[in-house]
Amino acid sequence: MPGYYCDNAAANDSTACPVGTYNSKAGSSSLQACVNCPVGSYNKNTGQSSCTTCARGYYCDAIGATRQKPCPVGTRNPQVGSTSSRACVKCRIGTYNRLIGRTTCTICARGYYCDTIGATHQKACPAGTRNPRIGSTSSRACIKCPIGTYNRLIGRPSCTICPRGYYCDAIGATHPKPCPVKTYNPKAGSTSSQACIKCPVGTFNRVIGQSSCRRCPSRRACV
Template sequence: MNKTRSLNTLPSLLTILVFCNTVAHGHTGHRRLLIDDNVPCPSGHYCPNGTSSPLPCPVGTYNNLMQQTSCRVCPAGYFCSVEALTIGSRCPIGYFCPTGASTPSPCKAGTYNALTGQSACITCPVGHLCPTGSTAPIPCKAGTYGTQTGQSICIACPVGYFCPTGSEAPKMCPAGTYSGNRTEQSTCYFCPAGWYCPHTTEIYHCPHDMYCPVGSVAPTMCPAGTFVSPTGQSCGPCPVGYYCPTGTSQPIPCPQGTYQNKSSGTSIAECISCPCGKYCSSTGLFQPTGYCSSGYYCTGGASSQRPTDGVTGDKCSIDHACPSGSCKQI
């Protein structure tokens, strides 16, 4: 009976002898560790000296080899979320996993991660925002801007400025444009015809004696020979029968006794005196009104068909004849 028990316990004694021989030669725990019945320590577990059964690798560690006395720390870029892992999981985009991570951590506000397997997140660039867990920088929307790196929000564009998508700083509206008295503008508007824009926030109506084409910074005087159109948007040529000095808002008619048969007159000197034998009865004429009446003569510049002033003409004397259109007495 005792002899039988001795034979049954022989494998266990051999295991102990092998283990002791291993210890004696300095090979503990990494290559030849066995548990009871010569079963090697499985992967995902570890078997310290004296262990009777394998222990699962704790959260944050793993073991991809058999016969190990300890587990390996989950490497950077991976996470080990449960026990007894043989391999960690790759960190997803928008997250980071430092060494020994048990769960992925979302990228903090102002950072992002576009790749898997990362141990740190990247700082958000200028002109962008990165909320928590960002997988890519988001350009600041139109009407906002971002001047610094690492921003999680963008700033509203101030009054008088404009901010296209992804702006790194507000841009001042150029001369001749305006943004209105509003924030968060993504573009500036050309000053409309008939108005001028000396500043970037307000527009002003063009004065009646000046003109303002689209994009005007200041009102402009119409040049000589032109006048301001009714809308104030442009200058038009001075009409026949009139003259227009610089800055004219309304054409000035040539006076009685004169006429003007060409457009774009610039001064009264261009009004033509009514020729002899004819008269010019009203202002703004482009030709004489007609011939002087019979019995009268017109020497030039007459405004009446029957002049009597003795300067532009007069009544014919009794001993002279003056047919219609006479320049002098006959």
């Protein structure tokens, strides 16, 4: 049968061709019938009638290969049957690959950028910035948050609107600033400390960052 040979006519059992070889013919009588797999293919099992074509993301650069070799991180290979590591193409800028044996590169996500060829990871935009686009190729894609917004986290596609009781008066803010005690701010997205209004008579605030003032207890003065 294909994939085997019988070198002893008296024997009832056939011998399997070794790994890295194949035999497409039946009735073979010698180990010489087992042919080494050509480059671009491999065989990890014995007794095979054909070799397996090297898959996408891999290459087989040796005759008689028993396994396929993965393309390294930061590269891709969309072709089957590759015979050299040169088939592993570096990821272009704006993309990356953190895994081996890949057929395509991953597009850099929103909030990140990929500024080198053959990148193995994406770089996060810093706190206080945003990047709403995919596939960015430079840190210049990280835009500072406008006043009235902030970002305390890295790798964000958008900035957070300054909440009620706070204000954001600087470009590229990483945190909102709270209105002081005895004041309040009922509006979101404030851009100045002037948005912090003094509590009117008959109300009070002992805590910072409030959106409203509390009524004074009956028969008691507010301080």
